Amino acid sequence: MxxxxxxxxxxxxxxxxxxxxxxxxxxxxxxxxxxxxxxxxxxxxxxxxxxxxxxxxxxPYVDEKIVEKVTETTRSGIWCRIQSATGTVPTFEQEYAKLLGTSYCVATGSGTQALSTCVEALGIGPGDEVITSPYTDMGTVSAILTSRALPVLADLDPDSYQLDPDDVERRITPNTKAIMPVHIMGQPCEMDRIMAIAKKHNLRVIEDSCQAQQSIYRGQKLGTIGDLGCFSFQSSKTMPCGEGGAIVGNDYDLMEQCFTVQNHGTSRQGRHVTIGPKYRMNEFEGAVLLGQLDGxxxxxxxxxxxxxxxxxxxxxxxxxxxxxxxxxxxxxxxxxxxxxxxxxxxxxxxxxxxxxxxxxxxxxxxxxxSNGLHREPWIDHIVGLDSYKKMYGEQRLEAFKAGMDLPNCDRxxxxxxxxxxxxxxxxxxxxxxxxxxxxxxxxxxxxxxxxx
Ligand SMILES: Cc1ncc(COP(=O)(O)O)c(C=O)c1O
Known part of the structure; x- marks a missing residue:
C-alpha cells in the first residue's frame, strides 16, 4: 500500500x-x-x-491470584457472608470503600440489586417518582419499579449520551424524590449541574455508576458524589465477578439501612426491622473481586x-x-x-x-x-396495571406516557x-x-x- x-x-x-x-x-x-x-x-x-x-x-480477566482466592474460599467452607466477619465479602467491602475514598460499602448480588436497595433504603415507594435516563440497562429502571415508584425518563445530551440537566429539571413534580443519573459508557454525567438541581429541589441523588468503575470528575470518583453510588461487577464490566454489585456512601445511618434492606430487612444486630429482599453477595464473588483488586x-x-x-x-x-x-x-x-x-x-x-x-x-x-427504554413495553405494562392506576391516578400515567417523546435518545x-x-x-x-x-x-x- x-x-x-x-x-x-x-x-x-x-x-x-x-x-x-x-x-x-x-x-x-x-x-x-x-x-x-x-x-x-x-x-x-x-x-x-x-x-x-x-x-x-x-x-473477563483471569489470573492465578483470582483462582487461588476462589480455591481458598472453597476449602474454607465460608461460602456465605454471614458466616464470618472476616470473609471475602466483608473484606472486599472495606477494601473497596478505601479504594473509592468513602466511609462505607455494602456489597450486593448485582448492580440492579444495589440500585434497588438504595431506592428502598431511601424510603422511596408507591406514589413517588425518580428521574433517570432512557439510555441505560433495564436494571436502572427495574430498581425503581421494584419499589413500585415511577421511573420518569428525561432526554439526553445527544453528544455525551448523558442526561440533559435542563430536561431533568423540567420533569420534576411535587412527587419527585430522587434523581438517578447514569454515567453511561463509564464517563461522567454533568454532575455539577445535577447536584445543583437536586439541592434546589431537595432531591436525593443515587448515582448509577454501574459502568463507571474508578472514573474521576473534578477530583471525586464517580459514585461518591451523590447520596449513594452503585456499581456493577457483572462479567463484561471492568471489574467483574460474574454477577455482583456494591453501594458506597458516607452516611452511616443510610448505609446501615442499605445493609438491612439487602439482608431481607434484617439488621446487623439480627432484628427483623424493615421491608427488603435477600440481595447478599456470596463469598465466591467476593473472592473473585478481592483477587483482582490489586490490578x-x-x-x-x-x-x-x-x-x-x-x-x-x-x-x-x-x-x-x-x-x-x-x-x-x-x-x-x-x-x-x-x-x-x-x-x-x-x-x-x-x-x-x-x-x-x-x-x-x-x-x-x-x-x-437499539431502543431507548422509552420505547420498550414496560411503559404500557405499568400504565395498564391496576396497582399503578391506584398509586398514581390515570391522569398522571397518561402524562407519564405522553412524556416519552425523547428525540435525542432516539438519535x-x-x-x-x-x-x-x-x-x-x-x-x-x-x-x-x-x-x-x-x-x-x-x-x-x-x-x-x-x-x-
Ligand atoms: C448503566 C447500568 N445500570 C445498571 C446495570 C445493572 O447492573 P447488573 O447487570 O449488575 O445488575 C448495568 C449493567 O449492565 C448498567 O450498565
Whole structure:
C-alpha cells in the first residue's frame, strides 16, 4: 500500500484528521489517487483485512491470584457472608470503600440489586417518582419499579449520551424524590449541574455508576458524589465477578439501612426491622473481586491511555465523533469506548453497512442499545396495571406516557458505534492503530458501502 513513501497511517499523520475533516466537510474526496484500490480493497469485497483474526486481550480477566482466592474460599467452607466477619465479602467491602475514598460499602448480588436497595433504603415507594435516563440497562429502571415508584425518563445530551440537566429539571413534580443519573459508557454525567438541581429541589441523588468503575470528575470518583453510588461487577464490566454489585456512601445511618434492606430487612444486630429482599453477595464473588483488586488501577490507567490515543486520532474526523466529555472529566472507566456515526460523511451509507465493512476488516464496533427504554413495553405494562392506576391516578400515567417523546435518545440509538472496551483497551498501541486504520480504510471506500 506504499505510495510515494506514504502508507495510510503516515498519510493520516501527515495530513492530520483535521485536514480529512475539512475535506469531508466540503466535498467528499477520493483517495483513489493516493491509495491503490487493488491492494487496498475492502475486506468485505475480498481485500486483505486490516487486523485479521488477531485476538483482543481476554475478558473477563483471569489470573492465578483470582483462582487461588476462589480455591481458598472453597476449602474454607465460608461460602456465605454471614458466616464470618472476616470473609471475602466483608473484606472486599472495606477494601473497596478505601479504594473509592468513602466511609462505607455494602456489597450486593448485582448492580440492579444495589440500585434497588438504595431506592428502598431511601424510603422511596408507591406514589413517588425518580428521574433517570432512557439510555441505560433495564436494571436502572427495574430498581425503581421494584419499589413500585415511577421511573420518569428525561432526554439526553445527544453528544455525551448523558442526561440533559435542563430536561431533568423540567420533569420534576411535587412527587419527585430522587434523581438517578447514569454515567453511561463509564464517563461522567454533568454532575455539577445535577447536584445543583437536586439541592434546589431537595432531591436525593443515587448515582448509577454501574459502568463507571474508578472514573474521576473534578477530583471525586464517580459514585461518591451523590447520596449513594452503585456499581456493577457483572462479567463484561471492568471489574467483574460474574454477577455482583456494591453501594458506597458516607452516611452511616443510610448505609446501615442499605445493609438491612439487602439482608431481607434484617439488621446487623439480627432484628427483623424493615421491608427488603435477600440481595447478599456470596463469598465466591467476593473472592473473585478481592483477587483482582490489586490490578484495578493499572488496568484503568491503561484503558485511559489507549482511549486518549484513539480520541486524539479521531477528534477532528467528522464521520465518527467520540463521546463528548464534560469539563471536569479527569478520567473515565472506558467500559465502552463510544462514537457517533455520521451517515452524511459516509456518502449516506447506513451505520449497518459501515459496521459490516468494519467488521470484515477485523474491528467489531456495536450499535449497543437499539431502543431507548422509552420505547420498550414496560411503559404500557405499568400504565395498564391496576396497582399503578391506584398509586398514581390515570391522569398522571397518561402524562407519564405522553412524556416519552425523547428525540435525542432516539438519535443516540441510531448513531451509536461503540467498542466493548474492558479487554480491547488493554491492548497495545499497534492494536489501537488497527482500529483507526480500519475506520479510515472504510471511510476511503465509502462510495462502495451502499452495495453491501
Ligand atoms: C448503566 C447500568 N445500570 C445498571 C446495570 C445493572 O447492573 P447488573 O447487570 O449488575 O445488575 C448495568 C449493567 O449492565 C448498567 O450498565
Amino acid at each position: 506504499k505510495h510515494d513513501g506514504l502508507n495510510r497511517r503516515n498519510f493520516i499523520g501527515k495530513v492530520g484528521y483535521g485536514t480529512l475533516a475539512a475535506l469531508a466537510a466540503t466535498s467528499i474526496p477520493s483517495y483513489g489517487s493516493i491509495f491503490s484500490k487493488d491492494t487496498d480493497k475492502l475486506a468485505i469485497f475480498g481485500g486483505k483485512p486490516v487486523r485479521g483474526n488477531k485476538p483482543w486481550p481476554r475478558w 484495578i488501577v493499572d488496568r484503568y490507567n491503561k484503558r485511559n491511555e489507549n482511549a486518549r490515543y484513539l480520541t486524539e486520532k479521531l477528534k477532528d474526523f467528522p464521520g465518527l465523533r467520540p463521546q463528548k466529555l464534560y469539563e471536569g472529566t479527569e478520567s473515565g472507566s472506558y467500559y465502552l469506548y463510544a462514537l457517533s456515526y455520521k451517515e452524511a460523511h459516509f456518502n449516506g451509507a447506513t451505520r449497518a453497512q459501515f459496521l459490516k465493512a468494519l467488521s470484515a476488516e477485523g474491528i467489531g464496533l456495536s450499535p449497543y442499545i 443516540v440509538c441510531n448513531e451509536m458505534a461503540m467498542l466493548w472496551a474492558s479487554g480491547p483497551l488493554l491492548a497495545e498501541r499497534e492494536d489501537m492503530d488497527h482500529i483507526v486504520d480500519a475506520i479510515m480504510k472504510v471511510y476511503e471506500h465509502r462510495d462502495q458501502l451502499k452495495s453491501i
